[in-house]
Each structure stands twice: as C-alpha cells, then as structure tokens.
Amino acid sequence: MFIVVQPELSSSGDEDLVGRIRSGDKRAFATLVERYGGRFRALAYRFTGDMALAEDLVQEAFVKLWTHADRFDAQKAKFTTWFHRIVVNRCLDEKRKRRLSPLPEGYDTPDTSIQVDVKLENDASNVRLQAVLLGLSERQRTAVTLSYFDCLSNQDAADVMDLNIKAYESLLARSRAKMRKMLMAEKTDLLSAFG
C-alpha cells in the first residue's frame, strides 16, 4: 500500500500531525512514520541489540500512537520527548524481562552462537564499544545512548529521562568518565601483557 505524503503535511510540526492523527488522518500518520520510523528503529536496536525485537517494539509504539493518539498532550511535552519515553521504557522493560527469564536447560554448556550484545555489529570498534557500554549501569547506558547515538540535546535527553538538566549532565559526565577508565584499563592491560 502506498501513501503519498503531501507537501503541506511534510512541513507540518510533529504536534500538529498528532492532532491530525487523532482525527483519523492516515497521511499524517504516514508522515510521522517517514520522519521517525528509522530513527526509533535504530534507537531500539541500540537498547536491545536485537533487530527483530527492536522492530517489534517500535511497531508496538506506533500502533499505540495510532490507536491512542488522544493520550498525547502537546501542552505537557514535545512529541519526540513523549515518543522517546514510550520507546525507551518499552525497550528497558523488555531487557529487564529477558534478564529475569529463567535460564534454559543446559545454559552452562559452551554457546557457539554469537552473543546478543556482541552480535550488535561485526565491526571491531562497535564490539569494543558494546563491551565498554556493558560496564555501565542501566541509567548511564540510557544517557549515553540518547546523547551519543540518538544525538539528542542534553535538555531533550533530560526530559526523556525525567531528570533536571544538571542531574542529567552529571550522569552523562560520570558515564563518560567510567567508559574512559575502562578503555584506559584495557590499554594498561595490553601494555603490561606485552611487557
């Protein structure tokens, strides 16, 4: 099914589009999908490390947007902040659920398949970055993902995480310091290994 996005809609603001979606405008919905579908797919992938799961979660969020557009209150938050919260919270919930799920039988036998977190990218630097990210707490990882991968401004990321700007900046600085320390320790280990 092809929906042609009309020029006047593509230049409309997000909040205006959600208002149109509320009255059943499918073209407005398609415009928001075009605008943010790929971005939130990438973001969910960064959180979950599993593209199929990321797509499911983002699709779920867009279904919610279509069916319950009236839940968005433009006076309280920007559309992107509201939608970020939906996607990020859903991803974190799913991650927690998966972590708490019972271990499968024979879990301690060597696993020859690629680990979820390692599978994220075959690229060496990405694998290295994932290893460093794993050393962070959930909140620190969320802050790093929002700022460095999704490139949100500190204020927007603080809004998504429901923190004040100072608290967010401090969280991000601590996360960055921790990551740097891990990289430094890695380098020190390497140097000591080679004498």
Next chain:
Amino acid sequence: MIDKMTLDEFEALLDDFGSDISLWPKSSQAAARRFAVTSNGQFLLAADQALDGLFVSARAVGPETANDSNCDVFIEKLKDIPVYHQQIISDVPIRSAKKSFGIIGRLKSMVENSFYEITPTALVSQFAMFVIVLSVGVMVGLNSPQDTSDYDEIDIIETLFVADLVYELDEQ
C-alpha cells in the same frame, strides 16, 4: 587564573567539557595545557579521544546511518498500521490531575470522574430503564382493585366542627 592542575581537576574538566581544551573555562586553559603534555595528561586525553572515535565509527556502521534496505521495508510496514488497527479515541477531554482534599472533595471528584466515564449510550439506556420501571409500577397500581374493607370512612372535619361547637357552648 589557575597555576597548577591536579590529575583529578584535569579529569573533572575533561568530563564536563570534552577533550578540546579550547572549550574549557578560560581561567583553567593555561594550567590544563601544561598538564596535558605530562604523561598522565596525554594518557587521559588519548583515552577520551579514543572514546569519541568509537562513538563516531559505531554510528557510521550502525543502523543510524547505514543504508539499510530492511529499514525501508519496516517503514512501509509501519505505514500499514492504520489498515489493521482501529483507533480507540475517546471524546473525554484530558483532565488535569488535581488533588482532592477531604471527604467532600473526594466525593465531588468521584462524581465528576464518573460523569466523564458515562457514555451517551449508557445514559440513554439508564433513562429507558427508568421509564420502563415507572410505567410498569403505574400500570400495576391502576389495575389493582381498591380495597376498603379494612377501614370505615371517617370525616375528620365533621368531628372537628362538632368539637369546636361543644367548646363554644361550654364557654357561653
């Protein structure tokens, strides 16, 4: 102006402002530059730049910028959501989360909230039921025969006038 910088101070500024010393506060730039040429300073700056490099390369090959044909398929799938899902939009206005105090306040908010939740269909069906029950009651009442066997008709007014007359005659 800071003359000498410690490792902790340098690290704190690095966390706050990044590895580009020219973006640091003017008062600490000179001392920071002197510290940056020491082995500790070089090590810290190299690690910070390596971290930035990791972010840049991870983004370059990641789903954020990759030319991913699966993403186009996914977008088309998302656009089909309105075809398969019905909107559940309520006409109920977004209520402000005002806190009610006291029993009367709480009762009032309960009534207000339940009023929002009554749909027009519910209101009409409640009214129809009220009319039916009322009509049945009236019909039953009209069709019942009047039973006067248990009592005799007494004209109270007549008794009252007689009593008044006796009292007046006594006075005279």
